[in-house]
Amino acid sequence: MISIYITSFIVGGLICVIGQLLMDVAKLTPAHTLCSLVVAGSVLDGIGWYEPLIDFAGAGATIPITSFGNSLTHGALAEAEKHGLIGVVTGMFEVTSSGISAAIVFGLIGALLFTSKGNV
Amino acid sequence: MKNGILTFNSMPSIHSAGVTAGPLEKKKSVFAQSFDKLYEDERCDLPTNEDGHKQLMYDAVMVALSKAKKDVEKIDFFLTGDLVNQMTPSNFTAQALGIPYLGMFSACATSVSSMITAALLAEAKQANWLIAGSSSQHNAVERQFRYPLEYGTQKAATAQWTVTAAGAVLIGQNKPGTPSISCATIGKVVDMGMTDPLNMGAAMAPAAMSTLSSHLNGHSKTVDDYDTIITGDLGSSGFKLLKALANEQGLPHTKNFRDAGEEFYGMDPSFFAGASGAGCSAAVFFSDVYQKLQKGEYQRVLLIATGALLSPLSYQQGDTIPCIAHAIEISINEVSMI
Numbered sequence: 001m002i003s004i005y006i007t008s009f010i011v012g013g014l015i016c017v018i019g020q021l022l023m024d025v026a027k028l029t030p031a032h033t034l035c036s037l038v039v040a041g042s043v044l045d046g047i048g049w050y051e052p053l054i055d056f057a058g059a060g061a062t063i064p065i066t067s068f069g070n071s072l073t074h075g076a077l078a079e080a081e082k083h084g085l086i087g088v089v090t091g092m093f094e095v096t097s098s099g100i101s102a103a104i105v106f107g108l109i110g111a112l113l114f115t116s117k118g119n120v
Numbered sequence: 121m122k123n124g125i126l127t128f129n130s131m132p133s134i135h136s137a138g139v140t141a142g143p144l145e146k147k148k149s150v151f152a153q154s155f156d157k158l159y160e161d162e163r164c165d166l167p168t169n170e171d172g173h174k175q176l177m178y179d180a181v182m183v184a185l186s187k188a189k190k191d192v193e194k195i196d197f198f199l200t201g202d203l204v205n206q207m208t209p210s211n212f213t214a215q216a217l218g219i220p221y222l223g224m225f226s227a228c229a230t231s232v233s234s235m236i237t238a239a240l241l242a243e244a245k246q247a248n249w250l251i252a253g254s255s256s257q258h259n260a261v262e263r264q265f266r267y268p269l270e271y272g273t274q275k276a277a278t279a280q281w282t283v284t285a286a287g288a289v290l291i292g293q294n295k296p297g298t299p300s301i302s303c304a305t306i307g308k309v310v311d312m313g314m315t316d317p318l319n320m321g322a323a324m325a326p327a328a329m330s331t332l333s334s335h336l337n338g339h340s341k342t343v344d345d346y347d348t349i350i351t352g353d354l355g356s357s358g359f360k361l362l363k364a365l366a367n368e369q370g371l372p373h374t375k376n377f378r379d380a381g382e383e384f385y386g387m388d389p390s391f392f393a394g395a396s397g398a399g400c401s402a403a404v405f406f407s408d409v410y411q412k413l414q415k416g417e418y419q420r421v422l423l424i425a426t427g428a429l430l431s432p433l434s435y436q437q438g439d440t441i442p443c444i445a446h447a448i449e450i451s452i453n454e455v456s457m458i
Contacts, residue, residue, distance in 0.1 A: 023274065027316070030273050116270045118144065118162045118259050118284075 008060030011053065015064040034065060041069030046077075071095045124306035125338035132242035133298040134235075134450065135190075135290045137406035138183030140176045141399075142258065142284030149395075150386040154407035155285075156183045162259065162284060173202065173209035173257035176286035176399070178216055181251055184288045195219045196247035199237050200288070201230035201254050202398050203261045210255070219251065227427030228353050229307075230254035231287060231402035232446040238291040239301045239448075248292060253406070255286030256397030265317065265432055278319040280355045280381060280396035287402025289410075297453065299413040302420075303339050304448040307331035309429065311442040317428075317435050320443075321358020321381070321393055324426040327443035328354060329365040331424055335447045343371050347418040350409060351445075352401030352425035353381030355393035380404035401425040413452050420451035 015037070022033045041064075044050040050070040054061045061067060072092050079091025093100065139155045146158040157179050159165075163172035164179075177200060185192065198219035200210045207223050214221035226233040234252035241247045259269055261282040267273045294300055310330050314323035328351050336342065343349065343366075354362055359379035366374050384395030384404065405423050412418045426445045435441065 024276075030267070030271070116259075116268070118269060 004058050007056060008058045010060065011057035012060035012063055015061075015066055019064075037065045038069040038072075041066030042073045043069070045070040045073040050074075068096060068099065071099070123338065124308070124334060126236065126240070126304045126306065127339070128239050128243050128301050128303060130243050131294045131300040131302055132239045132291050133293065133295045133300040134410065135292050135295065135298060136184045136188035137287065137289045137410045138180040138185075138187065139287045139403045139407040140180045140183065140285065141403060142172075142176070144258070145283060145285055145384075145403075148385050148388060148391070149283075149403075150383060151404055151408050154411055155403065156180075156407075162257075169257055169260040169263070170204060170209055172284075173204065173255065173260050174212045174216070176257060176284065177202070177209060177213040177253065177255040177288070180253060180255065180286040180288040181213070181217060184251065184253075184290045188290050190249060190290065192217055192219060195249045195251055195290075197222065197238065197241060197250045199224050199234040199250065199252045201225045201234065203227065203256055203282075204264060209257070209260070224254075226425070226444055226446060227429055228254075228256075228396060228398050228401060229425040229427030229444050229446050230398050231352065231405055232304075232423055232425035232448050233306075235289065235291065235301065235448055236304045236306065236446060238289075239304065242291055242293060250291045251288055252291055253286065253288035254398040254402045256282050256284070256399035258282045258284045258397070261397060265430075275392055276316075276318045277392055278316075278321065278355070278357045279392040280320060280353065280394055281385065281391040282397035283384060283395045283400045283403065285397070285399035285403035287399065287406035289406055299410060299450050299452050302449050302451050305331055305335035305338060305446065307334070307445040307447070309442045309444050311440050313440045315435060315438065315440050317430065317441065319357065320396060320428045320441065321353075321355035322361055323358075323441040324428055324443040324445070325354055325358045325361035325365060327445040328358075328362050328424050328426045329369065331445035331447050332366070332422075333369060335422065335424075335449075339449070341449075343373070343376065346376060346420055346422045346449075348376050348378050348409070349422045349424065350378040350380060350405070352379075352405075352423075352427075353384075353394070353396040354379045354426060355381045355396060356387065357393045358426075359394075398427075409450075413450060416452065419453065420449065423448050423450065 075095035079087030310327040
């Protein structure tokens with residue numbers, strides 16, 4: 001029971017270390033770093049490595065942005081099995097729609113309630 | 121004279137100065153006591169950051185004018201600039217003031233380039249009274265050159281903090297006992313191949329060194345002729361580099377060197393390598409340095425404002441960051457030659 005907390009902490013932390021290294025060492029911009037991690041997660045799921053990682057590390061693998069790439073591929077592959085090529089297009093956002101919708105809704109609420117402020 | 125070397129025989133005087141700054145500067149800047157007007161709100165209680173930016177500049181001009189008891193109608197030229205696209209804060213200030221206006225862009229070196237241009241117009245007897253200055257507003261500039269504040273992106277230790285501040289000076293014909301402009305040097309664009317916009321100090325230091333050495337050679341001066349040689353906004357990392365370059369180029373010592381960007385927030389590490397922005401050099405030159413000249417603590421100073429001439433697009437396309445520095449000598453109690 002306790003071990004899943006430790007593995008998820010370490011795996012999630014390591015994914016963030018990779019992101020930090022991409023910014024500090026490879027000098028990628030935050031946007032490039034984000035995209036690289038999404039693509040990495042997507043590719044890893046394509047070759048079947050991301051699911052085992054989730055089984056091993058739980059939230060350590062599902063919380064970082066790589067998980068979004070994983071979900072895109074996952075949905076595409078699942079729908080493709082059912083509906084063929086068209087499923088690749090319809091499936092991508094099937095699994096991820098909750099995350100995207102949440103981002104839009106909470107973004108809207110945030111924008112309605114708050115104005116950005118400097119560090120004053 | 122030639123090759124960027126300018127001498128002002130009539131020694132135009134800086135009759136007054138006005139400096140405004142935002143709430144963070146009020147709390148954190150070591151120069152806050154020397155500033156004329158400080159705001160409680162980062163947008164000066166106006167709807168947008170750019171409106172606040174304009175207000176900073178407008179009020180700095182008004183403070184400078186009221187100190188010299190001059191009306192806006194008496195001013196012949198308004199020379200100023202900032203870092204926002206197409207310099208709308210300066211343009212809109214000029215519209216509100218109604219003074220004949222020339223927008224000046226030398227990035228963060230605009231405080232000095234505008235003073236040099238004003239001094240040239242005064243020297244040529246084309247104007248009696250001129251306003252020169254520059255300004256920056258943290259939120260507006262960060263949004264343009266780096267990331268919007270909402271994005272909350274990480275910064276490197278070499279990064280600098282754009283100040284919310286504006287400075288304006290009233291320049292006119294020589295008046296004995298007033299800080300006066302005796303000579304200046306227009307810098308060349310120097311590009312050492314730096315590409316990191318979060319390390320502008322290192323990109324600008326070679327430009328500052330280039331202008332410093334052409335000023336000293338061109339005017340036959342030494343470092344010791346100045347009570348201080350103060351650069352605009354190299355920040356702690358860039359300033360260290362300038363001192364190393366100076367030693368390398370045979371300048372005996374750098375103990376009278378100062379950097380406005382390094383000093384601005386009192387070396388507080390929450391501001392990384394220190395302050396930057398077109399308002400940084402203007403705020404420090406036109407408050408602390410100007411007041412020390414007035415009090416006689418300084419007799420002769422050299423102001424070297426440094427600017428990074430990049431655009432957000434140019435560095436995203438992988439271009440290097442070309443930089444510039446302009447120098448102006450200000451002294452007190454020197455007799456004009458005409």
